[in-house]
Amino acid sequence: MSLPLRPQPCLEVRQLSVSYDRRCVIDAVSTVMHRSRITAIVGPSGCGKSTFLSCLNRLSDLTPGCRLSGSIRLDGDDILSARTDLIRLRRRVGAIAQRPNPFPLSIRRNITMPLEHHGLRHRDRREAVLERVLRRVGLWREVRGRLDQPALALSGGQQQRLCLARALALEPEVLLLDEPCSALDPVASGVVEDLIASLRGATTQVIVTHNLAQARRLADDLIVFWTDEGRGTIVEQGPADAVFTSPQSAITAAYLSGSRG
Amino acid sequence: MRAAEDRLLLGCLRLAGAAAGSIVLLIVAYLLAEALPALQALGPLRWIRDASWHPAGGAGAGRFNLSPMLIGTAAAATGAVLLATPLSIASALFCRFYAPRRLGGGYRRLVQLLAGLPSVVFGFWGLVVLTPLIGRWQPPGQSLLAGILILTLMILPTISLLAESALAAVPRAYGQAAAAMGLTRWATIRQVMLPAAITGLSSAILLGAARAIGETMAVLMVTGNVVRTPASLLDPVRTLTANIALELGYALELHRSALFVSGLLLMGMVALLVGISEALRPEERHG
Numbered sequence: 001m002s003l004p005l006r007p008q009p010c011l012e013v014r015q016l017s018v019s020y021d022r023r024c025v026i027d028a029v030s031t032v033m034h035r036s037r038i039t040a041i042v043g044p045s046g047c048g049k050s051t052f053l054s055c056l057n058r059l060s061d062l063t064p065g066c067r068l069s070g071s072i073r074l075d076g077d078d079i080l081s082a083r084t085d086l087i088r089l090r091r092r093v094g095a096i097a098q099r100p101n102p103f104p105l106s107i108r109r110n111i112t113m114p115l116e117h118h119g120l121r122h123r124d125r126r127e128a129v130l131e132r133v134l135r136r137v138g139l140w141r142e143v144r145g146r147l148d149q150p151a152l153a154l155s156g157g158q159q160q161r162l163c164l165a166r167a168l169a170l171e172p173e174v175l176l177l178d179e180p181c182s183a184l185d186p187v188a189s190g191v192v193e194d195l196i197a198s199l200r201g202a203t204t205q206v207i208v209t210h211n212l213a214q215a216r217r218l219a220d221d222l223i224v225f226w227t228d229e230g231r232g233t234i235v236e237q238g239p240a241d242a243v244f245t246s247p248q249s250a251i252t253a254a255y256l257s258g259s260r261g
Numbered sequence: 262m263r264a265a266e267d268r269l270l271l272g273c274l275r276l277a278g279a280a281a282g283s284i285v286l287l288i289v290a291y292l293l294a295e296a297l298p299a300l301q302a303l304g305p306l307r308w309i310r311d312a313s314w315h316p317a318g319g320a321g322a323g324r325f326n327l328s329p330m331l332i333g334t335a336a337a338a339t340g341a342v343l344l345a346t347p348l349s350i351a352s353a354l355f356c357r358f359y360a361p362r363r364l365g366g367g368y369r370r371l372v373q374l375l376a377g378l379p380s381v382v383f384g385f386w387g388l389v390v391l392t393p394l395i396g397r398w399q400p401p402g403q404s405l406l407a408g409i410l411i412l413t414l415m416i417l418p419t420i421s422l423l424a425e426s427a428l429a430a431v432p433r434a435y436g437q438a439a440a441a442m443g444l445t446r447w448a449t450i451r452q453v454m455l456p457a458a459i460t461g462l463s464s465a466i467l468l469g470a471a472r473a474i475g476e477t478m479a480v481l482m483v484t485g486n487v488v489r490t491p492a493s494l495l496d497p498v499r500t501l502t503a504n505i506a507l508e509l510g511y512a513l514e515l516h517r518s519a520l521f522v523s524g525l526l527l528m529g530m531v532a533l534l535v536g537i538s539e540a541l542r543p544e545e546r547h548g
C-alpha cells in the first residue's frame with residue numbers, strides 16, 4: 001500500500017450539526033477524513049449517515065429546511081462559508097447517491113454531457129473517457145452495443161455503476177459513496193469493491209455501508225454513527241483495525257460483532 | 262370486499278369515459294349534419310375557389326370562399342404561439358428555478374389571475390388601449406397584429422402554468438444528480454430538466470395553440486373583421502371563429518350551413534394539431 005506514513009487531513013469536520021425543519025438529526029459531530037485513504041461510515045438506519053455525506057459536497061443545500069452549523073474544511077477552506085464556489089466544490093468532491101439517479105438521457109450522454117460541460121471540448125477525448133470509466137465499473141461489455149439507449153432502461157445495479165462511472169469521469173479528489181453496492185449482485189459488487197480499493201492512494205474516499213465485512217475489507221479508517229433519540233452522533237472513530245479489534249464503547253462492540261443495530 | 266370496490270370504481274370510470282367520449286361524438290355528428298346541406302350543394306372546391314365570401318345568395322349567386330378566414334385563423338394562432346411559447350417557458354423557468362420562494366409564489370398567483378381573466382376583458386383592453394396604439398403608428402390599428410398580441414397575452418398564462426407543472430413533475434433526483442456533478446443551473450435546465458419535461462411542455466404548447474385557434478370574442482374585438490387575406494401584419498383580418506359569431510345570428514339556410522362547415526374546419530385544425538403532437542411525442546421512457 002502506498003499510504004503516506006503520516007495520514008494528512010483532507011476533510012475536517014468540526015461541531016457539525018444538521019437539522020431538518022428545526023429537528024436536529026446530527027448533533028455536533030467532529031471528525032477527520034484523511035487524504036487518499038478510505039473512510040468507512042457504519043451505523044444503524046436513520047442515524048444520519050446520508051445526511052452527513054450530503055454536507056460534504058453541500059448537496060444538503062438542495063433540501064429545503066435543511067440547516068447546517070459548525071465547519072467543514074476541505075484542504076483548510078471552510079466549504080460551509082457563503083463564498084464557496086459550489087460548482088468547483090462539487091467538481092472536486094464527487095458523489096454517488098444511495099438510490100441510483102442517472103440522467104434521463106442516453107447511457108453515452110450521461111457521461112459525456114458533464115464532461116462537455118466541464119470543458120472537455122474534444123469529442124474523441126470524451127469518447128475515450130467514456131470507454132475508460134465504463135470499463136472501470138465493469139459495465140463496458142454489458143452496454144457497449146447500446147450506448148445510445150436511455151440510461152433509465154438499465155437495471156438498478158447497472159444504473160448505480162453508471163452513476164459511479166459518471167462521477168469517476170470528472171476525476172474528483174474526493175469521492176463520496178453512499179451504499180454503492182446495496183443494489184448490486186455479488187459479482188458487480190466485487191468489481192465495485194476492487195475499484196474502490198484501486199483508487200486508494202489516489203482519491204480520498206468516504207463510503208457509507210451496512211456491510212460490515214465490506215467495511216472491514218476496504219476501510220482504512222472507520223467512523224461509527226449512532227442515534228440517540230433521533231440525534232445522530234459519532235460514538236467511535238479511528239483506524240479501522242483498531243476499532244474492529246478493540247472498540248472502546250460497548251455500543252460499538254455490540255454493533256460490530258453483529259449483536260445490535 | 263376490495264375486489265368489489267375496485268369493480269364499482271372501474272364501472273364508474275368507464276361510465277364517465279363513455280359519457281365524455283359520446284359527447285364529443287355527438288357534437289361532431291351534429292356539426293356534420295348541419296354542415297351537410299352546404300357540403301352537398303357546393304362540393305369540396307368552392308370553399309377555396311369562389312371569388313369572395315358573400316354567402317347570402319344561395320348556391321347560385323352566393324360566394325363561399327372561406328380561405329381568407331382560414332388564413333386569418335392560422336396566421337393569428339401561429340403568431341401567438343410563436344410569441345407566447347418562449348415567453349411562457351421563460352416565465353415557467355423563472356418561477357421554478359430562479360425566483361426566490363416568496364416572489365415565485367406571488368408571481369404564480371398573478372399568472373393564475375391572468376389565466377382566469379374573461380376573454381371579453383382582454384378584448385376590451387385591446388380595443389381601447391392596444392388598437393389605438395397600433396393605429397397611431399399605422400391606421401386603422403384593428404389588425405392581425407393586434408389579434409396576435411391579444412392572443413399571445415391570453416395563451417401565455419395557459420402555457421406557462423402547464424409548463425411549470427410539467428417541470429415540477431421532473432423527479433428531484435435529476436436535479437440532485439446534476440448538482441452533484443457540478444452542473445450550473447442553466448446547464449441543469451437545458452441538459453436535464455427541459456428534455457425530461459418535453460412531453461408535458463409540448464402538450465402545454467398544444468393546449469395554448471388550441472385556445473388560440475378557438476378564441477373568439479377578444480379576437481373579434483381587435484382585428485377589424487374585414488374578410489380579406491391579409492398581406493401584412495397591419496391588415497385587418499377575420500378569423501373563422503369571429504365569422505361564426507358575427508353571422509350566425511342572421512344566417513339562413515345555405516349560409517347557416519356554411520357556417521357549420523367553418524365550425525367543422527376549426528375542429529379539424531385542432532384535431533390536426535393533436536395528431537401532430539402525438540406523432541412528435543417521444544417514446545415513453547422506462548423507469
Ligand SMILES: Nc1ncnc2c1ncn2[C@@H]1O[C@H](COP(=O)(O)OP(=O)(O)OP(=O)(O)O)[C@@H](O)[C@H]1O
Nearest residue numbers: 020025044045046047048049050051052063098230
Ligand atoms: N429531506 C429530509 N427531510 C426531513 N428529514 C429527513 C430528510 N432526509 C433525512 N431525514 C431524516 O434525517 C434522519 C437521518 O436520515 P439519513 O437518510 O441521513 O439516515 P441514514 O443513516 O442514511 O439511514 P439509511 O442507513 O437508512 O440510509 C432520519 O431521521 C430521516 O428521517
Ligand SMILES: [Mg+2]
Nearest residue numbers: 049050051098
Ligand atoms: Mg442513507
